[in-house]
Amino acid sequence: MALSISQVSFEHHRTALGIGETSPRISWRFDGQVSDWYQGSYDLEVQKPGKDAETFHVDSAESVLVPWPSDPLESGEQATVRVKSSGSAGKPGTSWSDPVSVEAGLLSPDDWQGAVVLASDRPTEVNATHRPIHFRKDFALDNDIVSARLYITALGLYEARLNGQRVGDHVLAPGWQSYTHRHEYNTYDVTDIIKNGDNTIGVTVGEGWYSGRLTWDSLRNIYGDSLGALCLLAVTNSNGTKTYIPSDTTWKSSTGPIVSSEIYDGETYDSRLEQKGWDSPGFDQSSWLGVRELNFSKDVLAAPDAPPVRRIEEHQLADVFSSASGKTVLDFGQNLVGWLRIRVKGPKGQNISFVHTEVMEDGEVATRPLRTAKATDHFTLSGGDDEWEPSFTFHGFRYVQVEGWPDETKLDKDSVSAIVVHTDMEQTAFFDCSDSLLNRLHKNILWSMRGNFLSIPTDCPQRDERLGWTGDIHAFSRTANFIYDTAGFLRGWLRDARSEQKENKYAPPVVIPNVLGASPASSIWGDSIVGVPWQLFQSFGDKDMLQEQYMGAKDWIDKGVIRNEVGLWNRSTFQYGDWLDPLAPPEDAGDATTNKYLVSDAYLIHSTELVANMSTHLSLTKDAEKYTESRTKLTKAFQDAWVSQNGTVANETQTGLTLPLYFRLFSDPGQYTSATNRLVDLVKTNGYKVGTGFAGTHILGHTLTQYGAADAFYGMLMQEEDPGWLFQVVMNGTTTWERWDSMLANGSVNPGSMTSFNHYAVGSVGSWIHENIGGLTPSEPGWKKFNVEVRPGGGLSEATTKFTSPYGLISTHWTLGGSQSQNDCPKKESAFRLTVQVPPNSQATVILPSSGSEKKRIVVGSGVHEYSSCVA
Template identity: 80%
Template sequence: MALSISQVSFEHHRTALGIGEASPRISWRFDGQVSDWHQDSYDIQIQRKGQVEDFHVNSPESVLVPWPSEPLESREQATIRVKSAGGKDQPSSEWSEPVSVEAGLLTTADWQSAVVVASDRPTEVNATHRPIYFRKDFLVDPDVSAARLYITALGLYEARLNGQRVGDHYLAPGWQSYTHRHEYNTYDVTDLLQDRENTIAITVGEGWFSGRLGWNERRNIYGDTLGVLCLLAVTNSNGTTTYIPSDDTWKSSTGPIISSEIYNGEVYDTRLEQKGWDSPGFDQSSWLGVRELNFSKDALAAPDAPPVRRVQEHKLVDVFSSASGKTVLDFGQNLVGWLRIRVQGPRGQNISFVHTEVMENGEVATRPLRTAKATDNLTLSGGHDVWEPSFTFHGFRYVQVEGWPAESSLDTDAVTAIVVHTDMEQTAFFDCSSPLLGKLHQNILWSMRGNFLSIPTDCPQRDERLGWTGDIHAFVRTANFLFDTGGFLRGWLRDARSEQKENNYSPPFVVPDVLGGSTATSIWGDSIVAVPWQLFQSFADKNMLQEQYAGAKDWIDKGVLRNEDGLWNRSTFQYADWLDPKAPADDPGDATTNKYLVSDAYLIHSTEMLANMSTALSLFPNAKHYAKSRSKLTKAFQDAWISQNGTLANETQTGLTLPLYFRLFSSPAQYDSAINRLVKIVKGNDYKVGTGFAGTHLLGHTLSEYGAADAFYGMLLQEEDPGWLFQVVMNGTTTWERWDSMLANGSVNPGSMTSFNHYAVGSVGSWMHENIGGLTPAEPGWKKFNVEVRPGGGLNKASTQFISPYGRVSTNWTLDESSGTHGCPEKQKKLSPNGPSATKHASHSEIATWSGGEEVCGGIGGA
C-alpha cells in the first residue's frame, strides 16, 4: 500500500468551521505500510481570497505544525492541502484531499449590532423557567453565495431556518463556566435559505445556565433570564454581506414545551404546538416583543471540543410488567440520552416515562436518583405524534411507562433510545480471548460516552452530574486512549484555570464550580497538574501545556495548605482514597488508608509533574527548583510515614501502591520488600480490590512495573465483590460508582450515593491497553512509542488498536501452547505476535511494520 495522508485537522478540530484561532496549527495522519520510512519535509498549499500560497518546510513534524501564512480574518475561509516527503530514496505522499478551515467571529466587534434578547414575558425567578420561542422574519436577495449563523444562548438553544433544523448540535452551546467562557456555535445555513422571504426561529430552555444544579438545589447560578444572541451573515455573489442580528425587532412566545429541566425531565403538550411558527407567513400578532439584556461579549469563545450530537439509536430489547403490574421498557444497555416516541392516542392523554438504570425488587429503582425525577411527560394531540425532548437528558436502561394508549403498539417502532454525548473520535479498539474482559472494556467505553457530555461528569442520572475534578484525574489516562480528548479537555481545563483563580489558587471540587467554592484538597486539586500533564503525554500540545502551567504552579506554590515540613496540613479536609471498598455505605470517605499519607504522596507526585512540565516548556530554573522540592518532600514523607525498616504506617493496597509508584522509598531493598508485601496483601485478600479513588488507577501499573503483573491479572479476573468483573457478572453494562453499587443478592447499595454509571473505576482500562495491548507513548504525542505485551491470566490472544495523532498503532498476539515453552514464568507458553504492528520504541515518523515473534519474557521484542 502506498503512503498517503489520511486526515488533515486544525488545532483539535476535525471539522474546522467557525474556529477561534486565527493561525490554527495543522496536523495530518499517515496511512499505508512502508518500512523504515520517515518524513523529511512537507508542503502546505493554502487557497484563500482567490490566491494560492505554497509553503515548503524541511521538518519531520506533522502534528500541530505552525500555520505558515498570514492569520485568518474573522469569517475568512481557506482551503488546505498537505504533502509529505520522505528522506533520500524514500517515497513521498500524494497531496491530501483539500480541507476547509474557517475562522469564527474573532472580536466582539464582529458581532455587529447583535444583542442578547429575552422575552417580554415576566420571569419567574425562583421556579423552573419555561422555554421561550423566538422568531424573526427577514428578506434576502436571491443571489446568495454563502450564509453563516453564529449563535449562543443564555440557556440551551435549538435553531430553525424556514422550518428546517439548523445543524446537528444538541444541548448547545453546552456547559461552560459561562462567566469566564461562553461558547457560540457556527453553522453553514446556505442551503436552508430561500429566495426573498425567510424566517429564523429559536427555542431556548434553561439548561445549565439558569436551571437547578447540584443536590443543594441551587438555581439561576449564571443568570435568571433566558435569552438568545445570534448573527446571521448572508453573503451575495458580489461579495457584499447582509447581517440579520438578534435585536428588539424579534418576537417571542411560549409553546408546547411546558418545562425542560436537566434533572427532572421535560413536560411537552402537543396541543400547544403552533403550526408554521418557524416558517414565513406565520401570524405572530399574538406574540410578545423582546427586550435587550445586559450581556458582555468578552467571554464569548469558539468551542475547543466537538459538539454534543446524537451518535446512535438503540433499539428496544424487551417490554415487561413490573412486580406491581406497571409497564417497563428494557433497552439492554445503560446509556445516556432520551427517547424518541411515535404514538397515536386520545387528545389530551398524558404518557409519563420514568428513567432508571436498574431494577430492584421487580420495580424500577428510583432511589439512586435522589431528588431527580428523570421523568418526561407527553400530552397527546389526538393525531400521529412524533416527539423527543429538547433540553434534558437521562441516564437509563429501563423506562417505566404509564398512560400509553391502547390503540398504539408499544414496540420497537414506537420507542427508540437516542444516545448522545460529545462527539469525540473513538481511538481505541480492544478484543481478547476473555469474553468478560471484553465486556468490561465495552462497559468502560459506555461509561465514558455517558459522562463526556459537554464536560467530564461523575454520573449522568441523579441530582448531580457535575464535573468532579478527582474523577477525571483518576480516569484521564484511560480517557485519552479511548477517545480523542484533545479539544474536549483543553476547553474544560480553561474553565478549571478560571475557576481556580477565584478559589484561592485551589481548583474547586467541581468544574464548572456550582457548589459555591471549595477548600484545598489533594487529588481533586492535583487534577490541575495531572490532567494537563496526561493530556500532553497523549497529544504533545505545548500550547495547552503553556496555558495550564500557571495553574499548576499556583496550586503547588500557593494552593496547597502545608505543615511545617511542607507536607499537607493535618487539619485539612481530604477525600483521599474515596470509596475504599471497606468504607461504610453511609460514609464513603472512611478509608482504610490514612488520608494524609495519601495526600502527601500525591503532593510529591504533583511536584514532580510540575518539574517535568517545566522541562517540557524549557523553563529549566523552575525544573531544577521543583526537582529539589520533590527531593525535600520525599525525605519529609519518609520521616512521617515510613519506618527505618521500610514498612508503611498503613500497610494497605493503596498505602503501598503510592510510594512504590511515586518512588518514595529510600533504598532498593525497601522497594523489593514493599512490592513483596503488596503482592502478599493482594493474594491474602483473595485477589479482591482494596483501593478507592487514590489507588485504583495506579494499582495495576505499580504491580506491572515491579514485575508482578500476574498478581494484577488475578485481581482483574476476580468475579466476586469487590472486583471489576463482579460488575460484569451482575449484568452491568457500564462501570459503577461503588464496587458494590448492586449487592450480590441483587439489591441496590443502601448508600445515598449509588450510581451505575461512573467512569472512575474504569481507569483500569489504561492497564489493559498498556499491558494486554502493550502500547504506551515513549514520547509525548506518540511520535515514538513502546510495545511491551504482558501475557497472563489465562488469555491466549488479544488485539489492541490505537489511532494516534500520527496514525494507527496496533498489536495482535496469540499464545501457541503447542510450540513449546516460553521464558515467562507464569504460563510457560510461546509468544507469537501476528500481523502488522509497530516495533518496540518505534517512531511514528518511520511508518514501521513488524511480524513474527522474537521470544522475550513479558513483552514483544523488535528491531
C-alpha cells in the same frame, strides 16, 4: 498499499468551521502499510478566496501540530489547505491530500454587528422552572447568495431553525462552560437553507445548566435568571457585500409545546400547544410578545475547543415486561445516556409518562439512587401521528417505566427507541481478547465514558448531581485519552479549570464548572490541575496546551496547597483521601482504611515532580531545578512522617503501599523490593480482591507491573467477586459503577446515598488493559515514538488492541499457545506470537516477553512486523 494522507486537521478540530484560532496548527495522519517510512519534508498549499494559492515547503519530520504558514485568518475568513509529504532517505512521498477547509469564527465583540441577547417580555417566576421560549424574526433577502453563516449561542440551551428546517445537528448546545469566564457560541453553514425572498429564523431556548436546578441543594439561576438568545446571520452576496440579520429588539417571542424541560427532572411536552409553521415565513405572529435586551458582555464569548454534543446512535429496545406491581417497563439492554424517541398515535389529550432508571430492585424500577432527580418525561398526545424526543434534558438509564401508553399503538421497537448522546469525539481505541467477561468490562468502561463526556467530564449522568468532579477525571484521564480523542474536549475544560482556580485562592474547585461556591483545597481533586494536563500532554504532545496550563499547575503547588511546618499538607485541612475505599461504610464514602494525609502528602510530592517535568518540557530550567529540589525535600519529610527506618509504611494497605511504590518515596532500594512483596501478600491474602479507592485504584495495576508483579494484578483483574471489576460484569452491569458494590451480591441496591451505576473512575483500569494486554504506551509525548510490551497472563490466549494515534493506526495482535514447533518452545502453551502495526513517520520499540532474564528489544519503523518468543 500506497502511502497517502488520510486526515488533515486544524488544532484539535476535525471540522474546522468557526474556530477561535487565527493561525491554527495543522496535523495530518498517514494511511498505508509502508516499510520504515519517515517524513523528510512537507508542502502546504493555502488557498484563500479571491487570492492566489500560496505554497510553503518545510524541511521537517513533524506532521502533528505544525505551524500555520500563512497570514493569520481574519474574522469569518476561510482557507482551503492541502498537504503533501516527502519521504526521507530518497523514499517516495505522498500525493497532495484532498483539500480541507478551515474558517475562523467571530473573533471580537464588534464582529457581532450589534447583535444583542434577547429575552422574552413574558414575566419570569422567581425560583421556578423556566419555561422554554420561542424567538422568531422574519426577514427578506434580495441578492444572489454565495454563502451564509449562523453564529449563535444562548443563555440556556438552544435549537435553531431556518425556514422550517432544523439548523445543524448539535444537541444541548452550546453545552456547559464556566459561563462567566467562557461562554461558547457555535457556527453553522446555512447556505443551503437560506433563500432569496422571504425567510424566517426561529430559536427555542431552554434553561439547561444556565438557570436550571443544579446540585442536591436545588440551586437555581446560578448564572442568570432569564433565558436568552444571541445570534447573527451573516449572508455573503455574489457582489461581495454582506447582509447581517442580528438578534435585536425587533424579534418576537412566545411559548410553545415544551411546558418545562429540566436537566434533572425531565421534559413535559404538550403536542396540542404546537404552533405549526412558527419557524417559517407567513406565520401570523400577532399574538406573540415582544422581546427585551439582556445585559451581557460579549468579551466572554469563545469558539468551542471540543466537538459538539450530538445524537450518536439510535439504540433499539431489547424487551418489554411487567414490573412486580404490574407496571410496564422497557429494557434497552444497555445503561446509556440520552433520551427516548417515540412514534405514537392515540386519543388527544392523553398523557404518557416515562420514568428513567439504571437498574431494577425488588421487581420495580429503582428510583432511590436518583435522589431528588425525577428523571421523568411527560408527553401529551395531539390525537394524530406524533413523533417526539426531548430537547433540553437527558437521562442516564437502561429501564423506563411507561404509564399512559395508548392502546392504539403497540409498544415495541418500532414505536420506542433510545437516542444515545455525548460529545462527538473520535473513538480511537478498540479492544478484544479471548475472555468474554474482560471484553464486556472494556465495553462498560467505554459506555461510562460516553455517558459522562457530555459537554464536560461528569461524575454521573442520572441523579441530582452530574457535575464536573475533578478527582474523577484526574483518575480516569490516562484511560480516556486512549479510548477517545479528548484533545479538544479536555483543553476547553482545562481552560475553565484555570479560570475557576484563580477565583478560588489558587486551589481548583472540586467541581468545574464551579457551582458549589468556595471550595477548600484538597489533594487529588486539586492535583487534577497538574495531573490532567500532564496526561493530555503525554497523549497528544501539545506544548501550547501545556504552556496554557503551566501557571495553574505552579499556582496549585506554590500557593494553593495548605502546608505544615515541613511543607507537607496541614493536618487540619479537609481531604477526600482514598474516596470509596471498598471498606468505607455506605453512609461515609470518605472513611477509608488509609490515612487521608498519607494519601495527600504522596500526591503532593507526585504533583511537584510533574511540575518539574512540565518545566523541563517547556525549557524552563530554573523552575525544573526548583521543583526537583522541592520534591527531594518533601520526599524526606514524607519518609520521616510515614515510613519507619525498616521501610514499613504507617498504613500497610493496598493504597498505603501503592502510593510510595509508584511515586518512588522510599529511601532505600531494598525497601521497594520488600514493599512490593508485602503488597503482593496483601493482594493474595485478600483473595485478589480490590482494596483501593480513588487514590489507589488507577495506579494499583501499574504499580504491581512496574515492580514485576503483573501476575498478581491479573489475579485481581479476573476476580469475579466483590470488590472487583468483573463482579460488576457478572452482576449484569453494562457500565462501571460508583461503588464496587453499588449493587450487592443479593441483587439489592447499596443503601448509601451515593450509589450510581455509571461512574467512570473505577474504569481507570482501562489504562492497564491498554498498556499491558495491548502493550501500548508512548515513549515520548504524542506517540511519535512508542513502546510495545505485551505482558501475557490471566489465562488469556489472544488479544487485539487498535489505537488511532496522531500518526495513524497502531495495532497489536498476539496469541499464546498454538502449533509452534517443539524446537522453538519446549512447551506448546508457552509459544507467543505477536503482530505489530506501526504507522508511517513513527517508531516503535518492541519488547518481547521471554522465559529468560533478558527481554529482547527491537526498534522498528512503520509497517507490519511479526515476532515470536517463548514465555515462562
